[in-house]
Amino acid sequence: MGIAERKEKQKLEIRKMILEASMKLFVEEGFESVSIRKIADLIEYSPTTVYLYFKDKDEIFYDLHNIGFQKFQELNKDLPAIENPLVRLHKMGENYIHFGMENREYYDLMFILRAPMETLAQIKGPDCVWVGGDSALNNLKATLDECMERGFVRKTDLDVMAMTVWGMVHGWVSLAIRERFEKMVPKEEILPTMLKSLDWLIKTIALK
């Protein structure tokens, strides 16, 4: 069945073209400026063709949101090699902050915009797992658990601790992305302030 295979490949290729065009518009002109017609222009197809490959506009954003998680995972691929869980935790935080600040649009899709979550609920049911977020949080939990088990950190409720750490880094990045941080701290101080806060957090939870 070589024909069916080639067809399948072609289909995937057009999907990829659509996703790339969408991301290009998203990055260069922002979320609100991504329109089906502009996407169609970029890939040189008619607007309605997009609907042959995606159910609707939100499904495009859902796919991009997943790609974002892939990129994030790739950035973190060296983390397991760090033996000391406290050092690893610190590096996890640094990676998170850098990823968010350098990939604002992906971060927006992954953690701020509603569209991807709505599509997720629509295609996988309202109480489904959010794969990307779930695995990221589990990595965090595993490292925190190791910190506590090995006596680097005082034992506390793991779920509470994990949400505390995640909430903190997400808070900083999302304030920055949505232009609130720069109103309170000089622009060039934003990243240093975040990293200092992260330092403070790790030092504070660590048992000497």
Place this chain on the structure above:
Amino acid sequence: MGIAERKEKQKLEIRKMILEASMKLFVEEGFESVSIRKIADLIEYSPTTVYLYFKDKDEIFYDLHNIGFQKFQELNKDLPAIENPLVRLHKMGENYIHFGMENREYYDLMFILRAPMETLAQIKGPDCVWVGGDSALNNLKATLDECMERGFVRKTDLDVMAMTVWGMVHGWVSLAIRERFEKMVPKEEILPTMLKSLDWLIKTIALK
């Protein structure tokens, strides 16, 4: 000049009508469903009349964002009466969390949506003060400073400490508002988890 006065009042009244209609739509149908035509329908004027009272749609959101900060300040009016700065800090956090969870639309405008910040930069210049955010952060800083001065908390860089605390509570609330928290923690556990995290934070920074 009784006539000019009355006219001024009438003008303000229509502005108020527009703002109330906008908020009603915003709360009941969400940000994306607020349209000039629907606002006009609600106040029983033609769509273009709205433009006699507001420069554009974003200016409406900017005004609503300020009203949000007023509401927040009102909620916090009893805070200065709390003598112990550490207790006061805890109550500040609680108020912040409750305000965000119970006034999601206002919170969205105040801390997440870009529209109000764009209008702010447009009407007051790119490097202006963000009054609402600025005064809120100053309140936090003053309480933190008192905590450190009076020996309740170990002395640290005040700016870093303030952004840490704010980032943390904002992180939780914004994850919840944008439907990420509920994917990681059962819905009924969201608020308790936040309050536990807050407890943990206060206890951790406190010197025994």
Place this chain on the structure above:
DNA sequence: CAAATATAATTAACACTGTTAATAATTCAA
């Protein structure tokens, strides 16, 4: 009081948006 002037509100239009139904073009199998 009537005419001239400001002010306020409206209608019509432009250039967009997401999305769907109906139609045309193309490719594949018999």
Place this chain on the structure above:
DNA sequence: TTGAATTATTAACAGTGTTAATTATATTTG
């Protein structure tokens, strides 16, 4: 080569923010 299936397109609907031109309503002046 014909018929069926797939792929793409055109046309249209109902909506959006916003502006220019026009009408209606007050207010001020002669």
